[in-house]
Amino acid sequence: GxxxxxxxxxxxxxxxxxxxxxxxxxxxxxxxxxxxxxxxxxxxxxxxxxxxxxxxxxxxxxxxxxxxxxxxxxxxxxxxxxxxxxxxxxxxxxxxxxxxxxxxxxxxxxxxxxxxxxxxxxxxxxxxxxxxDINDNAPVFPAARKNLSIAELSTMPGSRFPLEGASDADVGANAQLSYSLSPSEHFALDLQRSEEYRESLFLVLRKPLDRETVPVHHLVLTASDGGRQPLTGTVELVISVLDANDNAPQFKQSVYKVQLREDAEEGTLVARLNATDPDAGSNAEVTFAASNTFPQKGLNLFLLNPKTGEIGLTGALDFEDVRSYEIQIEATDQGTPPLSGHCKMVVEVLDVNDNAPEVWVTSLSVPVPEDAAVGTVVALLSVSDRDSGANGRVRCSVWPAAPFGLVSTFAGSYSLVLREALDRERVSEYEVEVRAEDGGAPPLRASRGLRVPVSDVNDNAPAFAQAVYTVLARENNAAGAELAAAAGRPASSYVSVDAESGRLWALQPLDYEELQVLQFEVRAVDAGEPALCGNATVQLFVLDENDNAPALLPPVGGGPGVGASGSAVPGALWAWASWGAPAGQVVAKIRAVDADSGYNAWLRYELWEPRGKGPFRVGLYSGEVSTARALEEADGPRQRLVIVVRDHGEPARSATATLSVSLVEGAEAALAAAGSSGSGLRPAEGGASAESTTTTTTNVWLVVAICAVSSLFLLAVVLYGAARWAPRAAVLSGPGPATLVCASEVGSWSYSQRQSRSLCLADGAGKSDLMNWKPSLIRTPNSPEH
Structure with a gap:
């Protein structure tokens, strides 16, 4: 009820x-x-x-x-x-x-x-x-029944018997207990309260007991809490009246205080209690027992020697679990009936620094953009230490000290914030360690590692390895042949750059005789938002190939020689020589040119027919046809000479000229020369001197031209060799251009027919068509793959 x-x-x-x-x-x-x-x-x-x-x-x-x-x-x-x-x-x-x-x-x-x-x-x-708190817990006594033994007569009125008070799990007023005892003329309650210790409850004898009248007293002890609707708990007190042993053991003090470090070893002597009994004999022999321990787990931590009163430690103490223990000690003599004395021992546990700090990551916001502002919160952390006082005061730091720092936001709470600007291209990920250290002596430490990746933003424009690239390509290359690795978009019909791979291709065969140097600009655009770009200049040098055969020039002042029928005969020339002309007399001059350059345009003249020791010879490089000996009538009226003109290319190319030399008298030769001075005929006598002078001058200029072209050819070969064997294939290099912010651009890259052309861009589709250029070596067609 x-x-x-x-x-x-x-x-x-x-x-x-x-x-x-x-x-x-x-x-x-x-x-x-x-x-x-x-x-x-x-x-x-x-x-x-x-x-x-x-x-x-x-x-x-x-x-x-x-x-x-x-x-x-x-x-x-x-x-x-x-x-x-x-x-x-x-x-x-x-x-x-x-x-x-x-x-x-x-x-x-x-x-x-x-x-x-x-x-x-x-x-x-x-x-x-x-x-x-609400009053939802009633007071509870340790046991439902308490047995007491009190001797008759020898127990004087006013004697006090400690009772185990009730406990209430509530707090405040709901845990303020009051006690009442069922009506009794022999007993009353005495409650002693202390601000420092728990209340002490005593059963007080009001008048002497008489076992013969009432051998056993049954009382009900009621505990009521302080709630608005107080809850109660009861314990039955069964008091047995015994015959005389009228002196109970007495302790020197009612409360003993002991301080014990929480790291005290098992077996440590906590206290040695002593109680005296003025009786003699067995009534004065005292044994000790622990009647109550608060909290209950103290029963397993302390061992009381019943004979000596020594209390030893039998387990491990933990300040963070229980900070103090209260032990009720009862000293009982051996009288009949035995009498008891009581005291309280308070064991105060002293804290030692036996708990390291603990660090938890409550929130982590990663990855961090590399353009995150200084002060951005990266993570939230919580730090605690179970110790107290200085042992529980925790200092926190972050390692490395940059670019992150710690900011205390609340007791035991920290924010990991950004202290310096980030650069993903320099450091793409940070291993951050948050270190905690308490104030103990010696201090204990703990740490927590964090992995903070940095996400990329488009803050770097594409950069070519060199500002200027030099590419050497032979003429007559196959259409579609790779010239080099670069990046670009259309600028002419000569070359194009693949927008994805950056390779430079020839759109058509190159002709050295038409184009010697092609210079253009290449632009690389990334796919960022906004897009960034970089520029580089490519210089394409066309190397000459021996693709042109020598071409015979018509005689000075006229066309080809005229045959007997009067029709033009291609490659046929006519000349006149007089009999008796001395050796070395110049009869005619074969003129030819080659559209190539250098060695490919250096011509030599050879007499192909007649072979052997004929009356005429040809200058190897001058093309002059002269007498090899004095002409005789036995040589006949006409000599047919076949002259081959060859260049020095590999393989050599040639052209053939046929010269018909008519042998006449000196006067006829002079008249023939005068009548056809512009037709390419060579007089045997009078006109030889003027023509020789002109021929000499022409030869000088031809040699100069050949030397100049040969020098350019050698320079091109040296540049080609350097580009082929240098550690980096490009010949020229320089610092990259300034960073540009570019719009999206698509399409193939080609170049105009002009020899130098800047890149012309057109807006187009999305990022998938953007050329993504990674700086690499410029490769010539014969260079090895890297």
Whole structure:
């Protein structure tokens, strides 16, 4: 019946407390403004699931809809929280049973520290939730029955017998206990309260006992708490009246205080107690026993020697678990009946630095963009130490010291923030270590490693390895042959650059006789937002090939020689020589040119027919046909000479000229020369001197031209060899251009027919068509692959 009444009273109390919840919630918003950023709420324990604790989103200044958009949520630390944030409303509601005694034990007030996170931007708020006590626990005695033995007569009125008080799991007024004893003319209660220790309860004898009248006294001890509807607990006192042993053992003091370090070893002597009994014989022989220990786990930590009164340590102490123990000691003599004396021993546990700090990462926002602003929060951390005092004071640092730092946001909470600008191209990922050290002697340390990758932003324009590239290509190359590796877009019909691979291709065969040097600009564009670009200049030198055969020039002042029929005969020349002309007389001069350059254009003349020792010879490089000996009538009226003109190319190319020399008298030769001075005929006598002078001058200029072209050819060969065998294939290099921000560009790259052309860009499609140029070696067609 008493338990049912207690349950009804508890439910009534809860209803009354719930009515006060709304009033408390209205006061929280004003309190939020006073505390400067920390929200505090209060909720009674045992509140039903779904009970609204507070309008968290509104108190944090969030608009309607923002809690869900910004992912308002709680960060649990340590033990599981029994509250949660409602999705769209942002209200803080009870999610599971709140038991103040389970959460905080006897600690008061019972405050839960919660961390609330919102994103975009990332912020942390600290919420303190106080769980208020309701009177939901009745006082409980250690046992339902207590047996006492009191001797008759020898026990004088006023004698005191310690009783084990009740305990109440509640706190505050709900745990303030009062005691009452069932009516008795022999006994009364005495409750002694102390600010330093738990109350001491004694049963006081009011008048002597008479065993023959009442051998056993049955009393009920009731403990009532201080709730509005007080709850009670009872214990039955069974008092047996014994015959005389009228002196009980006595301790020197009623309370003994002992301090013991928490790292004390097992077997350490805690205290040595002594009690005296003025009786003699067996009535003075005292044994010791521990009648009660608070908390109960102390029973397994301390061992009392019943004969000597020595108390030894039998287990490990933990300051963070229990800071003090109270042990009720009873000294009992061997009389009949035995008498007892009592004392209390308080063991205070001293803290030592035996707990290292602990570091938790509550939130980590990675990767970090390399353009993140200084002060950006990268991670939220929580640090704690179970020790107390200086042993529990923790200092935190971050290693390496740059580019991140720690900012203390709340007691035990830190933010890892960006202190310096990042550069992904220099460091793409950081291994950050957060180090914690407490204030103990010696200090204990702990650390937590974080991997912070850096994400890329488009802050670097493409850079060519060189500002200028030199490429050598032979003429008559096959269309589509690769010339070099570069990056570019269309600029003419000669070459093109593949937009993806950066390779330089020939669109058509190159002709040295048409184009010797082609210079153009190449631009590389990345796919960033915005796109960045870089430029380089390519100089394409065309190397001459022996692709042109020598060409015979017509006679000075006229066309080809005229045959007997009067029709033009290609490659046939006519000349006249007089009989008796001396050796060395110049009869005619064969003129030819070659469109090539250098050795490919250096011509030599050979007499092909007649072979052997004929009357004529040809100058090897001058092309002059002269007499090899004096002409005789035996040589006949006409000589047919076949002259081959060859260049020095590989392979050599040639042309053939046919010269018909008519042998006449000296006067006829003179007339023939005068009549056909512009037809290419060579007089045998009078005109030889003037023509010889002109021929000599022409030969000089031809030699000069050949030397100049040969020098250019040798220079081209040297440049080609350097480009082929140098560690980097490019001949010229220089610093890259300044960074440019470019728009998207697509299409193939080609170059105009002009020998030097800047790149002309056209806007186009998306990033997939952008040329992505990675600086590489310029390769000539014969260079090896790298």
């Amino acid at each position: 008493g338990a049912a009444r207690a349950g009804q009273e508890s439910r009534c109390i809860r209803l009354g407390v719930y009515r006060g919840v709304l009033v408390r919630l209205l006061l929280l918003q004003a309190y939020w403004a006073l505390v400067g950023g920390q929200v505090r709420y209060s909720v009674p324990e045992e509140a039903k699931a779904g009970t609204v604790v507070g309008r968290l989103a509104q108190d944090l200044g969030l608009e309607a809809g923002e809690p869900e958009a910004r992912r308002l949520r709680l960060v649990a630390q340590g033990r599981r929280a029994s509250v949660e944030v409602s999705g769209a409303s942002g209200a803080l509601v009870v999610s599971s049973r709140l038991d103040r005694e389970e959460l905080c034990g006897k600690s008061a007030p019972c405050a839960l520290r919660l961390e609330v996170l919102v994103e975009r931007p990332l912020r942390v708020f600290h919420v303190e939730l106080e769980v208020t």
